[in-house]
Amino acid sequence: MNTTAFGNRKNLVSTVLLVCLGLLFLLPLAVTLSGSFMSEGEITLNYTTSLSAFDKLDGLTERFAGLRLIPSPVTLKQYATVLINQPAFLLLMFNSIKIALPVTLGSLIISMATAYGFTIWNWRYKEALFIVYIVVMLMPLQAVLVPNYIIADALGIQESYLAIILPGIFSPFGVFLMRQSMKALPTAYFEAARIDGAGPMRIFFSLVIPQMKSAIAALCMLQFIEYWNLVEQAVIFIKDYTKEPLSVYLSRIAEGRVGLIFAASCVFLFLPFWFLLLGQKDLEKGIELSGVK
Numbered sequence: 001m002n003t004t005a006f007g008n009r010k011n012l013v014s015t016v017l018l019v020c021l022g023l024l025f026l027l028p029l030a031v032t033l034s035g036s037f038m039s040e041g042e043i044t045l046n047y048t049t050s051l052s053a054f055d056k057l058d059g060l061t062e063r064f065a066g067l068r069l070i071p072s073p074v075t076l077k078q079y080a081t082v083l084i085n086q087p088a089f090l091l092l093m094f095n096s097i098k099i100a101l102p103v104t105l106g107s108l109i110i111s112m113a114t115a116y117g118f119t120i121w122n123w124r125y126k127e128a129l130f131i132v133y134i135v136v137m138l139m140p141l142q143a144v145l146v147p148n149y150i151i152a153d154a155l156g157i158q159e160s161y162l163a164i165i166l167p168g169i170f171s172p173f174g175v176f177l178m179r180q181s182m183k184a185l186p187t188a189y190f191e192a193a194r195i196d197g198a199g200p201m202r203i204f205f206s207l208v209i210p211q212m213k214s215a216i217a218a219l220c221m222l223q224f225i226e227y228w229n230l231v232e233q234a235v236i237f238i239k240d241y242t243k244e245p246l247s248v249y250l251s252r253i254a255e256g257r258v259g260l261i262f263a264a265s266c267v268f269l270f271l272p273f274w275f276l277l278l279g280q281k282d283l284e285k286g287i288e289l290s291g292v293k
Helices: 002-035 040-047 053-057 077-083 087-120 126-138 141-155 162-169 172-183 187-195 200-211 213-228 232-237 246-253 260-278 280-290
Strands: none
Touching: 002 260, 077 087, 077 260, 087 162, 087 172, 087 200, 087 213, 087 246, 087 260, 126 172, 141 162, 141 232, 162 213, 162 232, 172 213, 187 200, 200 213, 213 260, 213 280, 232 246, 246 260, 260 280
16 A cells, blocks of 8 residues: 555656646747737837836836736737738748758658668678768767868859758768668568569568658658758858748847747747647657667
């Protein structure tokens, strides 16, 4: 009885801690969503510490920023300003799509083909080469930006989207994720297919791909979200501000108007959040399969 009571109490404490952490992580999202439905005046009043003339007359020396989650009144003016009165916002959102979508599709093709070679064929130095993939994957982005910059300059694509897209397509993370997932497939499947006369291409398209839908969905979501949110590569390679992705423009959209950043951030979050809602189960299963050895 004592052991059972202790276990129940421990589970209760763990649940309370996890709920508190979850609410803490959700707080910035809740503040952003709530602020997007506030008026410019209400946002300025709640989230700035500047004193008005009346405050100074009352003898106040400082004022703390407020935190309100309920707009009063609710307004869509910030969304109208972002989506209608600022056409540059939609143009730069399209720039983000032009970067994230090719990287996602290209990385999927290259990663699947490379991982298939690592999995189904036995060749010398295979594991050594895969360790190199892992080492490159673990390197921080800042360490590989300089080599990417030099190579892009040599290829003449230094100030184009290709300088960002090509390194993303050949990212070792996709190969790692796909290979680990392929290793979870029973080898009996491949042996049975070879006995039936199936070649490597038939095995790949008829056996491997249908068994890896969750891993494919996980890779697509992770790659799209990563390059949807990119900042460093765009700052280095994109010099023309009209070609910047939306992730870079967000830091300047609120100049002079604090309220716009809330609505702009909600619009910017819509696509990644929608993908995660649709593919949450596939993402969890794909990540789980990548850890099976």
